Amino acid sequence: MKDRLIKRLQDQIKAIHTHKAAPAVPKEYLGMLEYKKENESRLIRTLILELKPRGVGVLMIPGLAAHLLFMCVRHADYLNDGNKLKSLMNGIISAIKEVITNQQESFEVLSFWLSNTYHFLNCLKQYSGDEEFMKHNTLRQNKNCLRNFDLSEHRQILSDLAINIYHQFISVMEDALFPMIIPGMLEHESLQGISSMKPTGFRKRSNSVYEDGGDHSGSEPFSVTDILQQLDASHTSMAQHGMEPQLQGQVIRQLFFLIGATSVNSILLRKDLCSCRKGMQIRCNISYLEEWLREKDLQSSCAMETLGPLSQVAWLLQVNKTTDEDAAEIKQRCSELSPVQIVKILNSYTPIDDFEKRVTPSFVRKVQALLQEREGSSQLMMDSQYRFQVTFPFCSSPQALELLQVPSNLRLGFVTRI
Amino acid sequence: MEGRHDSSPMQAFDKDVLEMTCEDVYDISYVIGRDLLKVNTGSRECSDLQFKIVRVLEMFETMVNKYNLSLEELRMELENMKREMERVVAEGSSGDVNTTVGPNKLVVDLKDPNRPRFTMQELKEVLQERNKLKAQLLLAQEELQLYKSGVLGSEQKMVEVNLETLPQSEAAPSSVVEENKEKSTIQKLFSFRQK
Numbered sequence: 001m002k003d004r005l006i007k008r009l010q011d012q013i014k015a016i017h018t019h020k021a022a023p024a025v026p027k028e029y030l031g032m033l034e035y036k037k038e039n040e041s042r043l044i045r046t047l048i049l050e051l052k053p054r055g056v057g058v059l060m061i062p063g064l065a066a067h068l069l070f071m072c073v074r075h076a077d078y079l080n081d082g083n084k085l086k087s088l089m090n091g092i093i094s095a096i097k098e099v100i101t102n103q104q105e106s107f108e109v110l111s112f113w114l115s116n117t118y119h120f121l122n123c124l125k126q127y128s129g130d131e132e133f134m135k136h137n138t139l140r141q142n143k144n145c146l147r148n149f150d151l152s153e154h155r156q157i158l159s160d161l162a163i164n165i166y167h168q169f170i171s172v173m174e175d176a177l178f179p180m181i182i183p184g185m186l187e188h189e190s191l192q193g194i195s196s197m198k199p200t201g202f203r204k205r206s207n208s209v210y211e212d213g214g215d216h217s218g219s220e221p222f223s224v225t226d227i228l229q230q231l232d233a234s235h236t237s238m239a240q241h242g243m244e245p246q247l248q249g250q251v252i253r254q255l256f257f258l259i260g261a262t263s264v265n266s267i268l269l270r271k272d273l274c275s276c277r278k279g280m281q282i283r284c285n286i287s288y289l290e291e292w293l294r295e296k297d298l299q300s301s302c303a304m305e306t307l308g309p310l311s312q313v314a315w316l317l318q319v320n321k322t323t324d325e326d327a328a329e330i331k332q333r334c335s336e337l338s339p340v341q342i343v344k345i346l347n348s349y350t351p352i353d354d355f356e357k358r359v360t361p362s363f364v365r366k367v368q369a370l371l372q373e374r375e376g377s378s379q380l381m382m383d384s385q386y387r388f389q390v391t392f393p394f395c396s397s398p399q400a401l402e403l404l405q406v407p408s409n410l411r412l413g414f415v416t417r418i
Numbered sequence: 419m420e421g422r423h424d425s426s427p428m429q430a431f432d433k434d435v436l437e438m439t440c441e442d443v444y445d446i447s448y449v450i451g452r453d454l455l456k457v458n459t460g461s462r463e464c465s466d467l468q469f470k471i472v473r474v475l476e477m478f479e480t481m482v483n484k485y486n487l488s489l490e491e492l493r494m495e496l497e498n499m500k501r502e503m504e505r506v507v508a509e510g511s512s513g514d515v516n517t518t519v520g521p522n523k524l525v526v527d528l529k530d531p532n533r534p535r536f537t538m539q540e541l542k543e544v545l546q547e548r549n550k551l552k553a554q555l556l557l558a559q560e561e562l563q564l565y566k567s568g569v570l571g572s573e574q575k576m577v578e579v580n581l582e583t584l585p586q587s588e589a590a591p592s593s594v595v596e597e598n599k600e601k602s603t604i605q606k607l608f609s610f611r612q613k
Contacts, residue, residue, distance in 0.1 A: 054444045056475045060451030060468070107522040138460075240448045385600070403465035 031144050031401030032075035032418040033068060037084055039414050040091060046411055048095040052113035053241065057407030062242020063119030063397065064404075065112075068412075070123040071401055074291070075418060077146045089154045092120075094159060100165055107176075108237060110169040115243035117162045120396050136396040144401055159392060166247075170254050177230055177255060177278065181262045183222040184283050186273055190223065226287045228292055231255065235296055244395050249301030256289065261384035264309050268341060268380055274348040275297045279317030286311055308336045309382065316345055321359045324366065330397035331370040336375025343368055346381050396413055439486060443479045450475070 010275070035043050051065060058064050069092055076085035096113055103109040125133040129145045234255070238248045263282070267273045286307055293299055312334045319333075322325050334342055346359045346367060406412050427445035430438070450471060458464050526533050564570040 028500060054441070056443065056447045056479050059444050059474055060454070060472055060475070062451075062455075112450040240427075250479070398460065400460060400465070405465075405469040405472075407472050407476060409479065 001026055029402045030418050031404065032077050032078060033071040033406070033412075034416040034418050035072060035414065037087075040084075040087060042414065043412075044095045047223045048092065049099055051410075053108040055407075055409060057410055058112075059240055060199065061399075061404075063116055063399075064407075065121035066116040066123060066401055067397075067401065067404055068406065068410075069120060070127070071404065073124075073125070073151075074144065074146065079205060082146045082149065082418065085088070085149055089151065092249050093154070093157055096161060096165075100168060105172060107169075107172050107234075110172060111243065112241045114162065114165045114169050114247070115238070115241040117158060117165060118244060118247060118392055118395075119242070119397070120154060120347055121158050121162060122397060123218070124151055124158070125394050126396055128152070128155075133279075133396070138400070140400060140402065143298055158221060162392055163390055166251075167387065170251065170387065173234055173251070173255060173393070174258055177227070177258065178262065178405060180218050180222040180227050181259050182266050184224045184227045185259060185263045185282065186195075186266055186278065188221060188223040189281060191277070191281055191284060224288055227259070228288060231292060235298075245297075246388075246393065246395070249298055249303070250390055252293070252298055253301045253303040253306060256303040257386070257388070258384060259384040260307040260310040261386070262314055262391075264341075265381045266386060267313055268344055268348075271348045274317060275350050275352050276318050277352055279314045282310065282314035283318070286314065302340060303327055312337055313341075313345060316342065317349070321346065321349065322357075327363065327370055329365045330367055331374075337401045338379075339368065339371040339374055340376060340378060340380050344380060436485075438440050440479055440483055442483055443475060447472075447475050 047065060047069060061067075073085065073088060076088055096117060099108060100113055126137065126141070127145045128151065134142060134145075231252070235248065235252065238251065267278075289307065290304055293301070293303055316330065316334055318339075319329070321330070330342065337345075343364060346364045349359045351358055406415065406417060427449050430442035430445040431449070433442055451468075454464075454468050454471070460469070561570070
């Protein structure tokens with residue numbers, strides 16, 4: 001008996017020795033972040049209030065902040081802790097509001113949080129368990145969906161918040177862009193030919209957020225190059241914050257609209273801008289803007305369409321305005337201009353030299369007659385304050401939450417990766 | 419949005435390392451992140467690599483930051499030192515009235531003919547020699563006096579003689595030679611006096 005016991009034990013020992021050590025299995029993560037309830041305010045402070053829009057981690061991984069926040073949300077849901085979850089969601093929303101209120105002039109901060117709020121919203125949809133948002137999910141992503149709680153109400157609040165941020169963001173960009181539009185698009189003469197009029201642009205940029213960068217010493221008037229540089233800077237910032245391209249397109253479209261409407265309104269009010277040469281200059285500038293859109297792959301943004309009226313005004317300034325055929329062509333081509341606007345331009349048209357004649361009143365009457373059927377508003381000016389309605393269509397993210405690590409410079413050591 | 423965004427983020431790659439700022443590191447991070455996303459297969463290996471790169475760039479950010487801070491500190495200190503030195507030099511070259519002299523110091527005009535020139539030691543040596551010579555002189559004078567009054571020398575009288583006339587002697591014939599000798603000695607003495 002003893003011998004058999006001894007033998008059996010010996011066999012077991014042998015078995016243990018010869019048994020190959022199991023290969024080290026890399027730890028499988030669940031894609032969540034655990035934090036203690038009492039650390040909630042610290043979490044929110046670190047990841048929202050004090051988070052710098054420019055940092056290694058947030059620039060390398062688009063929407064990182066949003067994804068990390070969502071991983072915290074997932075864990076609270078996983079614990080089935082309704083209070084923790086509610087507190088967190090409310091905390092996140094308040095904090096984002098606070099940041100954009102405190103830094104409402106900061107282009108960087110607004111751009112960053114517009115992008116991340118949109119990403120966060122997308123996460124909430126993608127992992128909500130709603131089938132319509134799960135179409136592009138991987139199997140693993142489906143497994144990561146929220147289990148216990150429905151956050152659609154919070155999604156609505158976040159959506160409204162995102163719209164707010166968007167409008168604030170647009171306002172800041174418009175403030176910077178506006179002083180450049182009239183000098184840059186209309187007054188600056190870059191084409192050959194002696195300018196008959198000294199360019200009188202704004203001398204300074206009005207927005208205090210922007211430093212005097214580039215070539216401007218503050219004493220030279222703006223040119224179309226400055227406008228393009230400004231658009232460049234806006235675009236780069238949005239791209240670096242990982243803003244969804246479609247949202248970037250909406251922003252650019254709104255800015256182009258401002259350029260177009262402001263320009264048209266100026267031309268309608270100033271006789272000195274109603275000349276053939278001005279028409280050429282404007283056409284040229286519009287083509288630069290179009291080229292810029294192509295360069296940035298933003299053709300799908302429909303930004304060019306917003307320059308339609310300006311483009312037609314430029315054409316109108318250049319074209320012959322004498323014969324009946326001319327009148328007919330005007331009616332056909334200037335589809336986006338109202339009769340009031342067309343007549344105003346024809347009447348304001350100023351010949352450059354003695355060879356050119358003013359537009360005859362009879363011609364104007366002819367055009368007016370042709371345009372009688374057209375229903376245009378009696379208002380002369382375009383509404384340059386008009387804002388296109390912004391939308392936040394669902395965008396699925398390919399990011400695998402379980403692979404997401406927390407960069408150490410974010411100082412989130414008190415949070416545990418699960 | 420700062421004006422610096424006018425330049426392409428790619429320019430950060432060409433910069434001299436020692437002239438880099440944190441903003442350049444951020445531009446680099448963005449470009450690398452974007453390129454990584456293009457090749458990302460979604461695999462764990464890709465993700466691990468991505469986060470290793472994040473870590474390295476964070477280390478780079480910290481170093482660049484520290485380097486620039488140290489550089490700034492050193493520059494400021496150099497500025498302070500320079501200013502301090504300039505201040506001291508300016509004080510040194512200002513007028514005598516304003517010059518402050520330390521305790522136990524003497525200011526000497528180098529052009530003054532009556533300026534002190536010799537050390538105490540030199541003075542001591544000169545005085546000692548003078549005293550010695552003075553003593554010798556007194557002795558010599560005493561000796562002379564004794565010769566004159568006839569105390570010293572031979573029994574023959576010592577006669578005061580004129581420089582012009584030869585000494586007349588009433589000396590005994592036996593001491594003629596000595597007298598002659600003495601004459602010559604006297605002569606010598608007087609020739610001395612003559613001088």
